[in-house]
Amino acid sequence: MRHVEQVMGTAVSIELADDRPDPELRALIDDVCGWLHEVDARFSTYKDDSEVSRMRRGELTAASCSDDLRQVLAACADLWRDTDGYFDAYAAGPLDPSGYVKGWSVEVASDRLLAAGSANHYINAGGDIRMRGLHPEGGPWRVGIRHPWEADKLSWVLALTDGAVATSGTYERGNHVLNPRTGTPARGLRSVTVVGPSLALADAYATAALAMGEPGLTWLAKLATDGYDSAVVTDDGRAFSSANLPAAV
Amino acid sequence: MRRSTAAAVGTLTGAALIVGVRLSVQPPAPPAAASSSVDLVGDTPTDSSSKAAGSSSKKPAASSSSKAAASEEKAKNGLKDGVFKGKGSTNPYGTIQVSIKIADGKITAADATYPTTGNSATINPGAVAKLKQETLQKQSADVAAVSGATYTSQSYQESLQAALDSAKA
Numbered sequence: 242m243r244h245v246e247q248v249m250g251t252a253v254s255i256e257l258a259d260d261r262p263d264p265e266l267r268a269l270i271d272d273v274c275g276w277l278h279e280v281d282a283r284f285s286t287y288k289d290d291s292e293v294s295r296m297r298r299g300e301l302t303a304a305s306c307s308d309d310l311r312q313v314l315a316a317c318a319d320l321w322r323d324t325d326g327y328f329d330a331y332a333a334g335p336l337d338p339s340g341y342v343k344g345w346s347v348e349v350a351s352d353r354l355l356a357a358g359s360a361n362h363y364i365n366a367g368g369d370i371r372m373r374g375l376h377p378e379g380g381p382w383r384v385g386i387r388h389p390w391e392a393d394k395l396s397w398v399l400a401l402t403d404g405a406v407a408t409s410g411t412y413e414r415g416n417h418v419l420n421p422r423t424g425t426p427a428r429g430l431r432s433v434t435v436v437g438p439s440l441a442l443a444d445a446y447a448t449a450a451l452a453m454g455e456p457g458l459t460w461l462a463k464l465a466t467d468g469y470d471s472a473v474v475t476d477d478g479r480a481f482s483s484a485n486l487p488a489a490v
Numbered sequence: 491m492r493r494s495t496a497a498a499v500g501t502l503t504g505a506a507l508i509v510g511v512r513l514s515v516q517p518p519a520p521p522a523a524a525s526s527s528v529d530l531v532g533d534t535p536t537d538s539s540s541k542a543a544g545s546s547s548k549k550p551a552a553s554s555s556s557k558a559a560a561s562e563e564k565a566k567n568g569l570k571d572g573v574f575k576g577k578g579s580t581n582p583y584g585t586i587q588v589s590i591k592i593a594d595g596k597i598t599a600a601d602a603t604y605p606t607t608g609n610s611a612t613i614n615p616g617a618v619a620k621l622k623q624e625t626l627q628k629q630s631a632d633v634a635a636v637s638g639a640t641y642t643s644q645s646y647q648e649s650l651q652a653a654l655d656s657a658k659a
Contacts, residue, residue, distance in 0.1 A: 243658050252646035254655050365651060368638035376634055387638030388628055393650055398631045410639030434637060462621050480626040
């Protein structure tokens with residue numbers, strides 16, 4: 242069963258491939274959508290009454306906020322350190338954990354699906370995908386990575402049964418990724434895809450590498466030992482991939 | 491004269507070996523080290539002497555000059571002034587040649603040349619070593635989902651994912 246939900250400022254595509262009665266699949270999808278809307282209400286920087294907005298105004302502190310927000314803030318701090326400051330929830334000034342929240346919320350949604358008995362599914366939130374199990378027709382999920390210049394073409398095709406694929410690029414909304422060290426738009430890399438066990442981390446790593454520019458190639462190479470592979474296209478059209486990228490044959 | 495020449499050759503060989511080893515051995519990347527000081531240019535970040543010298547990724551030989559200077563002391567010989575080139579050290583990406591400049595019997599500069607063929611000239615060797623360069627593909631294959639840079643609700647309409655979703659709806 243397929244479903245597309247407009248939430249968190251983007252379109253979220255959900256496909257459940259489990260062999261179960263439609264009403265059960267429908268209930269599972271409803272639960273995922275409910276969770277994603279809850280995350281939007283609680284963590285959006287565009288909503289004045291969200292927990293993030295209240296923390297920005299000083300009405301909430303790390304001690305008084307929810308466990309979820311505390312966990313998000315801790316993860317952002319870890320990522321800031323692990324990316325040498327290139328993933329920065331304070332890059333634009335006030336707290337903005339959006340770069341982590343989307344991937345994290347989809348990761349949680351997939352966990353909830355698994356706990357509810359759906360072992361075969363994918364959730365694609367604006368191009369960042371978490372998948373589990375098998376495709377409806379059997380075999381692994383085949384995931385295309387968008388060609389960075391031609392929207393209807395692919396530059397790689399991956400095959401995964403359990404994992405996450407996140408892509409950051411400068412082609413979609415122009416130079417919207419800032420290098421937090423210089424405050425200027427990131428240059429050098431046009432598209433960065435990171436594949437690994439957690440969508441929350443893969444998404445943040447892809448964003449950080451894009452902000453780094455070409456030195457991000459070296460930094461991404463080091464992630465391979467942690468199980469995060471990558472595929473990169475530079476501004477001048479060179480393509481790179483790590484040795485264990487799960488490319489479909 | 492002969493002894494000083496031998497000392498210079500020895501120093502050069504040592505410097506070339508040090509640089510060769512530094513470039514051929516993949517830098518260790520334990521998570522703890524990466525978290526404190528991430529190596530973004532392919533140079534060794536934990537080497538404080540190379541940081542102090544402001545060495546760029548193109549000049550890892552700068553930090554080895556101190557070791558070369560140490561062996562110079564051991565030899566207790568004045569070095570012949572001039573610029574000396576070491577024997578090229580070959581790694582999978584080409585040949586690296588180290589050169590040193592000696593003035594007043596002391597090493598005053600050390601440098602290394604890198605392969606300049608193809609695209610490797612613009613990428614530091616560490617990146618080439620681990621992320622394999624390939625040809626950018628243009629394919630339209632049968633896929634279940636498409637990963638791409640974050641699209642807005644509006645641009646989703648024009649995405650390949652949207653086409654897939656409507657095809658299966």
